[in-house]
Amino acid sequence: MSTDETIAVIGSGPAGLAAALALRAVGKPVKIYERYASPKPAGNILNLWPPSIKALECLGVDVDDIGAPCESTFRNHRDRLRADVHISEDVVRAYGGGFIGLLRPDLFTRMLAALPDETLVGEHEVASFEDHGDHVEVRFIDGTSVRTPLLVGADGINSTVRRKLLGEAPMREHNLHVIGGYTFDVPDGVDTRKAIIRHSRTVQGSYTGVRSDGRDGAEWWFVEAMDPAAPAPTSLHEHSIELAKEFPADLQQLVARTDPAHVIRWPIRDRGVPPREWARGRVVLAGDAVHATSPYAAYGAGMSIVDGYFLGQVLATTDLSDTAAVEAALQTYQAHRVDHCSDQVAQAYMLGRTFHHTPAILRPIRDFMLDRTPFLQKQVGDKNPAEINAQLGLMGRDLFHPAKARA
Template identity: 30%
Template sequence: MRVIVIGAGLGGLALASGLRRAGLDVAVYERDPRPLIRRQGYRLHLSDVGIDALTSVMTPERWAEFQATTYTPEPRFVRLDPALEVLEILELGGRHLSIDRRTLREALKAEVAGMVTFGKRLTGFESWADRVTARFDDGSTVTGEVLVGADGINSVVRRQYLPHARIAGTGLIQLYGKIPSEQAEGMGNVFTAITGPGHRMVGVAPTRDYATCSFGARAEDLPPDLHLMCQERLRATVTELTDGWHPLIQKMIAAWREIFPLTLRTSVPIPPWKTTRVTLLGDAAHAMSPAAGAGANLAMRDAAALAAALIRGGPLIPALRAYEQEMIDLGFAAVRISAANGARVLGQAPLPAG
């Protein structure tokens, strides 16, 4: 059986890694001409779900190498006000790792060396009873028994396969960047959110080598040309929007670097669909706002679960149907939780009706 994976993000690479370990024929096609061309964020949070998934798809040696690059935060979410007074503490329990997105992607890419082709933009696919053919914008095609859309929130696979599935705006924009670890002293939690008036938020989370620092606000409260601003203007904009906040916050913003803005969007949950040889995982199926810290963990879970379903063998469609039922249930439940958390803390717009 040949598995075609569209998208060399974390979910697609994790799936390919799991399939390769079992000796299955897998090929990954990525639209970007080379790795690391797009800015997608820095630090990611792994919980038990993501940790278990990664350990099942990576070789023990690669996992040990990667784990040595991680940071173990205090297992809690803390919310502070602009004076750094505690508003909320949520004890999380379980295992937690703070990781660098690029480091994880490189580790997964090393696991599937030679199986990823860059610069291949999918334009569509044709599905038959016994095979699927993917078409690319250079005129080439590839045929296999399963096609997996792991191509993110703008998934070409999803647009053709589930044209009724919707992506909605959250009304929020987040600016991501890094600060030196010492600037985040006392904020070694899974996540520390400093929330102020107008749903403005500064988020801090450490990794082994730096701390990620983000600023979120309603889109209407931010200048429309953020994507055109230099680093100095972005820092100045956030400094103005956090005027009067604790001096430690101002020091963090002054030390902020590698900043970029991202408009936050979310999937709108839909009912289960008829299972075929085409399926989805991660953000291609259930993109969500970061307000629950669940997106990366569920992408890893999807990858591990789909790999296990394909590795077990047996009739293909029932195996894919069982994977999809769980993926849909867990994924859209997390979409709803993220939306509710985002509305409460960040002013996220309500989810539209499906």
């Protein structure tokens, strides 16, 4: 067994990379153990809200021109405006836009560029761990193990660390899937500084601008109800072309111009309501391991990155040899994160139910309300962006200067 005082982060997704960057930034030695040889971005399309951009910047990640800053609106499939997502001018100015559209591999490239190569240890799949009070022993499936003063479980929705720490949490199927792609062959009429989220009676058909390596493009996606036991459509691209037919020409053209190799499908699921307990002893969870979220939030990766930021902040001045101090810091981290992330998980689930699982007989009434009342404006146009951007204040100036008023 190797023994040292290095923090062990499990998983090299957005949560693990952010946690490692934050811990390094506050002077804590850290290693990431990843089951694959190298980090694998889970897909292509991504949008980030301002708190994640602030976190990335504070963690030393180059966020210059990282994506397309987009203004977002919700519309019906005939393009009638339902909600305008309000982000204050000062936030837009400070963080390069309300909603940043980017390609997921670009985020990984930039986060990895900010970490020394030796931080990442590939082909190390965690099998189990034991918290011995003054240290944790982490065991890998190849039979090797390490000792660490702190174990960060950032191992995603099927987290081994969470299962051992808190027990099994059943998977919650949303009976939805997302099919999405991207193209740099942008048709006239598509504004790559806009995110347009449209819903028909049964399908969401949306797009946002993206930037990658200085090129402007667009990513698009559909969300529709599906039976998780049913096979995927034979051709995702052909299926998307069909779905696009009930939406305006801009989306139809984007789909038509997309290379079928750039189209991916994801069944949507989470682990239900996140636990109130995110840490026990010297073990703590971050990212989808503790708050797997429907993409309706477009915030799962964002929350994961901000988790890492807060972990760095609470551990910045903590003596890792002092078990009580470590536990107290982790409780502070949990207190900052649990309500906000739980609310986001709940809201994302609720939106998926409302848009895709309302009984057919009630859909005309639902759509009348969405078209003619301020319901959606209040929820997704005003309340949700205000809650997300309130994180900017809680995050304080940087890792070493937390905001005074804490949750």
